[in-house]
Amino acid sequence: MTPAIELAGVSRLFGAVRALDDVSLAVAPGEFFALLGPSGSGKTTCLRLIAGFDRPTHGNVMLDGEDVTDIPPFERSVNTVFQDYALFPHMNVAENVAYGPKVRGMPGPERRRLALEVLELVRLAALAERSPAQLSGGQKQRVALARALINRPKVLLLDEPLGALDLRLREEMQIELKAIQQQVGITFVYVTHDQGEALSMADRVAVFREGRMEQLDAPRDLYQRPRTPFVARFVGSANVVEGELARRITGVARTFAIRAEAIEVLPAGAPAPDGALSCEGVLEEFHYHGATSRCHVRTDAGPVIAAVRPEGSPAAVTARGSRVRLVWSREDLVPLADT
Amino acid sequence: MRAIARFLYGRRGFYLALLLLPPLLWLGIVYLGSLFALLMQSFYAIDEFTARIVPKLTLATYRQLVSHPANVDIILRTLGMAVAVTLVAAVVAFPIANYMARHASPRMKAFFYVGVMLPMWTSYLVKVYAWRLMLAKQGILSWFVDQLGLAPVLNAALATPVIGGPSLASSYLGMFIVFVYMWLPFMILPLTAALERVPQSLLQASADLGARPGQTFRNVVLPLALPGFAAGSVFTFSLTLGDYIIPSVVGAPGYFIGMMVYQQQGTVGNLPLAAAFSVVPIILIAIYLSLAKRLGAFHAL
Numbered sequence: 001m002t003p004a005i006e007l008a009g010v011s012r013l014f015g016a017v018r019a020l021d022d023v024s025l026a027v028a029p030g031e032f033f034a035l036l037g038p039s040g041s042g043k044t045t046c047l048r049l050i051a052g053f054d055r056p057t058h059g060n061v062m063l064d065g066e067d068v069t070d071i072p073p074f075e076r077s078v079n080t081v082f083q084d085y086a087l088f089p090h091m092n093v094a095e096n097v098a099y100g101p102k103v104r105g106m107p108g109p110e111r112r113r114l115a116l117e118v119l120e121l122v123r124l125a126a127l128a129e130r131s132p133a134q135l136s137g138g139q140k141q142r143v144a145l146a147r148a149l150i151n152r153p154k155v156l157l158l159d160e161p162l163g164a165l166d167l168r169l170r171e172e173m174q175i176e177l178k179a180i181q182q183q184v185g186i187t188f189v190y191v192t193h194d195q196g197e198a199l200s201m202a203d204r205v206a207v208f209r210e211g212r213m214e215q216l217d218a219p220r221d222l223y224q225r226p227r228t229p230f231v232a233r234f235v236g237s238a239n240v241v242e243g244e245l246a247r248r249i250t251g252v253a254r255t256f257a258i259r260a261e262a263i264e265v266l267p268a269g270a271p272a273p274d275g276a277l278s279c280e281g282v283l284e285e286f287h288y289h290g291a292t293s294r295c296h297v298r299t300d301a302g303p304v305i306a307a308v309r310p311e312g313s314p315a316a317v318t319a320r321g322s323r324v325r326l327v328w329s330r331e332d333l334v335p336l337a338d339t
Numbered sequence: 340m341r342a343i344a345r346f347l348y349g350r351r352g353f354y355l356a357l358l359l360l361p362p363l364l365w366l367g368i369v370y371l372g373s374l375f376a377l378l379m380q381s382f383y384a385i386d387e388f389t390a391r392i393v394p395k396l397t398l399a400t401y402r403q404l405v406s407h408p409a410n411v412d413i414i415l416r417t418l419g420m421a422v423a424v425t426l427v428a429a430v431v432a433f434p435i436a437n438y439m440a441r442h443a444s445p446r447m448k449a450f451f452y453v454g455v456m457l458p459m460w461t462s463y464l465v466k467v468y469a470w471r472l473m474l475a476k477q478g479i480l481s482w483f484v485d486q487l488g489l490a491p492v493l494n495a496a497l498a499t500p501v502i503g504g505p506s507l508a509s510s511y512l513g514m515f516i517v518f519v520y521m522w523l524p525f526m527i528l529p530l531t532a533a534l535e536r537v538p539q540s541l542l543q544a545s546a547d548l549g550a551r552p553g554q555t556f557r558n559v560v561l562p563l564a565l566p567g568f569a570a571g572s573v574f575t576f577s578l579t580l581g582d583y584i585i586p587s588v589v590g591a592p593g594y595f596i597g598m599m600v601y602q603q604q605g606t607v608g609n610l611p612l613a614a615a616f617s618v619v620p621i622i623l624i625a626i627y628l629s630l631a632k633r634l635g636a637f638h639a640l
Contacts, residue, residue, distance in 0.1 A: 089563070
């Protein structure tokens, strides 16, 4: 099957800065694909190259098998939902949504009908005559989505679309976006710096760091089998254990990751089950969050290891300064590539 | 000091009134008061025999203003010039403002700001007289046009009735050039400010939705720049309507409103007619602003 989007050896240089460094990836038609990374990691540059707002210094961008590297945005079958929504302030909601068909020459009554139809999809038909200034953040977000969807693009690009919304609205919109994507069946490329958002929504996630793609995997693989210390920390908030501490625990000085919720916190000297790995240290911090509690333990070798325990786990040690034993199963250890 | 601060804190209205009083007095008495006195004059008339102002309310002066074909000519000539100057200033200013607002590097932008403002540091009279020399028959402009081999074009322009004349310095065309030059900064600066306020993402969104650059310009840039055009055109329009120095130094001998005001209140001593003439630009600008408002120029503000 021809990929909906393909980047082949794409780099984007700004002077000496490599905003994007030799990235190759392919997105399947209908896929919900997330670009995840901290700010400045190259994910937005990647999106801009797909949209056509920017051109790669090296490499090619293909849409549906066709090389579009030199094709301007207005000739690409790609639409974008902008981070700041970019709604036209001098047009009302319906006119904003009908803008795509308008510049493509669709007559007035027809494009208005189509706009109302798409507004129905995002449940905003009642606000068609409002001006963007009269909308809330979530409503603006939906108008931007409707405006991008009306052209029936092959690919929809979303640039941190929920970044400006408050937490509850963000969670609602995540569910709604995912539902809309399944309903319209368009390929979504979703840029975010929120790993929870990427894991919960995407079919596959590409993790970016300093212009390079670190790992491309399905959310569960990414979470359970990170390949680099960066992915382990950024995606799973996992402990990355290296050097002397790794040698003390496993016998070899090879870097590995261990997820905080896989670690049990026992009183010092408690017997560990057969085949389990363990180390001892002092409980430095204990934070109660309700469903879970978070412990920071200063190991005897120096580095701090974080453990997250569910509410009601047995033999919980909570007093700061107590000596504890951290225990986890050998299967939970994920060997990492050293970088 | 502390006592005063304590007293003023929490008495917002009093504090604001204290701050506003001097400028309001200035605006109210010195500015609006004298304007009102001037308007009052236009409702008086002059006694034809004694040449004395009769302080009795009458519309006779306005009747005189609109019943004399020569006066109507002057108004139409001034209005035509103001409209032409405004339109051309807008067309010339747009590319410069667009470059300054969206494409220039910070350095280049500073350079352009200085370039646009610098001529305003020079005396207005010096510039007008310099232009008369440049536009003269043997002046640098016609020499330059000659060097380019475009003399026939200039001659054809000068041979055109109404706008032409013996030389650029003594034609409406030359006057028009000087007007556009003089008021161009007043169009560029508000237009640049308006264009700077248009977020880049709106232009990207337009292109993203399939609009070619021309369509983006028509549908997004132009409507959002309209308040800038409106602000700039109020300057170019009203400055042209009221100016009396450029028409008397450069251009054909026909009278303009400003010259008429100057002459009527000075040489002739017909203060009521001068006042009536100065009411004309006020009315024209009021009409212009209401038209601009109806066209939605201030919607995007």
